[in-house]
Amino acid sequence: MRNKSRLLTPGPTQMPERVRLALAMHMIHHRKNEFRTMLGEVEIMLQKLFGTSQTVIPLSSSGTGAMTAAVHSLFNPGDEVIIVNGGKFGERWVHISETHGLSTIVINVPWGQAVSADQVRACLDEHPNAKGVMVQVCETSTGVLHPVKEIAAITRTRDVLLLADGISAVGISPCPMDEYGIDCLLTGSQKGLMVPPGLGIIALSERAWKRAAEIPVSCFYFDLIEEKKELEARNQTRFTSSISLLHGLNEALCTIFRHGENSLDALYHEQWALTCMVRAAIKELGLQLFAEDHYSWGLTSVLLPEGIDGTKMIQYAEDNYGVIFGGGMGDYKGRIVRIGHMGWVDWSDALAGLTAFAYSYKAVGGFTSSRSYLEVALDAYHTALTIEPGTPCPDSRA
Ligand SMILES: *Cc1c(COP(=O)(O)O)cnc(C)c1O
DSSP states (O other), X not given: OOSOOEEESSSSOOOOHHHHHHHTSOOOOTTSHHHHHHHHHHXXXXXXXXXXXXXEEEEESOHXXXXXXXXXXXXXXXXEEEEEESSHHHHHHHHHHHHTTOEEEEEEOOTTOOOOHHHHHHHHHHOTTOOEEEEESEETTTTEEOOHHHHHHHHTTTTOEEEEEOTTTTTTSXXXXXXXXXXXXXXXXXXXXXXXXXXXXEEEOHHHHHHHXXXXXXXXXXXXXXXXXXXXXXXXXXXXXXXXXXXXXHHHHHHHTTTGGGHHHHHHHHHHHHHHHHHHHHHHTTOEEXXXXXXXXXXXXXXXXXXXXXXXXXXXXXXXXXXEEEEOOGXXXXXXXXXXXXXXXXXXXXXXXXXXXXXXXHXXXXXXXXXXXXXXXXXHHHHHHHSOTTSOOOOSOO
């Protein structure tokens, strides 16, 4: 066993020490005041994080549970919905919707690319009966960021709900729900939020709540209307809460908001600078970034050259450097390495990750002539911290 291992996957992610300590706290009762006070504080911070004045609901489930709750709460079997499918998680919206008996219209987007707002508009024009649009804010299987703000600008002017899976975006890159006009934003605990897996977290807009009120309950456990009532009346969840995970979430949110009013801006800027750092190094190594211009601020996917076995490379990095990367999914298994840099990750983790990446790449037969990728990475990081986040990343030395 190595002394230290670094989890650089796009979920689960590393946890701050104060989160780990909170998870070890003695058990308290979920109907008593101590718990309700804690959940009330969590609620206020979740609203800030989601950028909403609506109630944000924690569910005891993985992120997919929150996706399921959204689909069951907002649509009736037979309803027509438009789904952006550009990877493994877009596919998941399709599966959940089909299971609920929805009629799905799928916009297939090549893996590695983002949908365009125009494509969504054209699809809505073609299907005027569509009741919803489902998309990932970040498609984690490819590292692509879909233009959710632009899509919301279209859906908010029509009688169509926009459901955004923000599992790998909330707490990583900006997605203020009310300002954009998103009708349902959801996430999970184990990515940007730095908590173990096991919480699904979801918020609905005012008009989505109105829609939900008209939909007969089709899933007893994920009844968002009942959950909302319980939270608003008593700061409780309807069933036994994931008490320990919520203690962890409380500490994670306190960590996120430790810089006061500027906390979210500072967090997103740091995430973006780490992204620029990793991207610059990958380019310097002569490798291909899978997501070219619409990229996540929390993970970087690298498309490996023909003949390089990504699965072997990832195993090598774990065995020899204690660095754990994510692999490719679906057709891209073995062909992509996904470097996670979301949550409790800093420049030194990124340096370790890039070192492990380059040496493991060479160990499985890859070639690079670069010896200065770490310097290039640090230069990009420092430059990115001095410019507006979200503008294209500075490529290399400033
Ligand atoms: C991780 C992830 C999921 C799946 O979440 P689970 O917690 O495994 O259910 C869904 N969508 C996106 C965008 C994700 O990143």
